[in-house]
Amino acid sequence: MKMGNTKDNYGLIAIAIHWLVAFGFLGAYGSVYYRHWFSEGGFSMTELNSNMIALYLHLSFGITIAVFVALRILWKLINKTPNDVPGGSKFEHLAAHAMHWSLYAVMIILPITGYMGTKLDTNFFFLFDIPKFNDTPLYPLVVEKWLQTDWEHFEPIVDAIHKNTGAYVCWFLIILHAGAAIYHHVARKDIVLKRMAPWLR
Numbered sequence: 137m138k139m140g141n142t143k144d145n146y147g148l149i150a151i152a153i154h155w156l157v158a159f160g161f162l163g164a165y166g167s168v169y170y171r172h173w174f175s176e177g178g179f180s181m182t183e184l185n186s187n188m189i190a191l192y193l194h195l196s197f198g199i200t201i202a203v204f205v206a207l208r209i210l211w212k213l214i215n216k217t218p219n220d221v222p223g224g225s226k227f228e229h230l231a232a233h234a235m236h237w238s239l240y241a242v243m244i245i246l247p248i249t250g251y252m253g254t255k256l257d258t259n260f261f262f263l264f265d266i267p268k269f270n271d272t273p274l275y276p277l278v279v280e281k282w283l284q285t286d287w288e289h290f291e292p293i294v295d296a297i298h299k300n301t302g303a304y305v306c307w308f309l310i311i312l313h314a315g316a317a318i319y320h321h322v323a324r325k326d327i328v329l330k331r332m333a334p335w336l337r
């Protein structure tokens with residue numbers, strides 16, 4: 137299999153990053169819902185209870201996703217995107233493209249708003265600390281200089297964008313996207329899923 141995409145197929149790098157990001161989403165969602173539904177102990181800056189472990193895992197998965205998404209976008213810019221699989225209607229191709237752009241949008245918006253609204257440093261997979269946004273030199277530049285506001289007004293807005301995009305918009309997109317891929321594989325029996333999941337060939 138080729139490293140880069142060809143006009144008919146996704147290459148190894150695009151496929152690897154697609155599934156790494158998908159597993160990253162599984163980790164980010166799994167940890168935040170574990171925190172909401174099953175964890176014990178409250179928010180604490182001193183005690184590493186299961187609530188805090190789940191929260192740090194969420195932040196760590198989110199930041200990992202951001203790194204892979206940056207690589208993915210770079211790769212997409214320097215590499216060709218395979219042509220649409222023949223057979224679908226014009227509308228179906230348009231819908232698939234709109235879905236991909238929407239997924240790129242949430243892949244960018246979620247980590248950025250998550251990072252900007254977080255009140256604590258990220259203990260990255262319990263290895264090292266990544267400083268929170270409002271301790272970085274970007275904070276005064278973006279929030280105070282460009283947006284001319286302060287943390288009390290800024291935080292609830294980015295938080296609301298993060299939570300609503302994560303809890304509703306992104307789920308809606310992923311379910312439609314994965315559902316369409318499975319529909320192509322099971323009902324249409326075409327190569328749409330196989331070219332992103334070559335082990336099914």
Ligand code: HEM
Pocket residue numbers: 161164165168171172194195196197198199201243246247248249250251252253254255258298299300302303306
């Ligand atoms: C693509 C990556 C991410 C996804 C899919 C995601 C998704 C979510 C979801 C679904 C929630 C809970 C919303 C609710 O209240 O129902 C949440 C909360 C939160 N996220 Fe993220 N997030 C991501 C990245 C990040 C990043 C990078 C950070 C910070 C470094 C972050 C920080 C937070 C915080 C502090 C909360 C509130 C904690 C909580 O509700 O338990 N997120 N996120």
Ligand code: HEM
Pocket residue numbers: 154157158161212217218221232236237239240243310313314317318328329330331332333
């Ligand atoms: C079980 C889960 C998933 C399945 C079965 C799946 C399947 C696929 C397939 C078959 C394609 C190729 C579509 C085509 O050739 O037109 C694709 C592309 C894509 N997927 Fe997924 N996917 C899944 C999860 C995700 C997740 C979680 C994201 C991100 C949030 C995502 C983002 C994308 C994007 C942006 C593309 C377009 C790639 C490009 O051409 O630039 N996928 N996916």
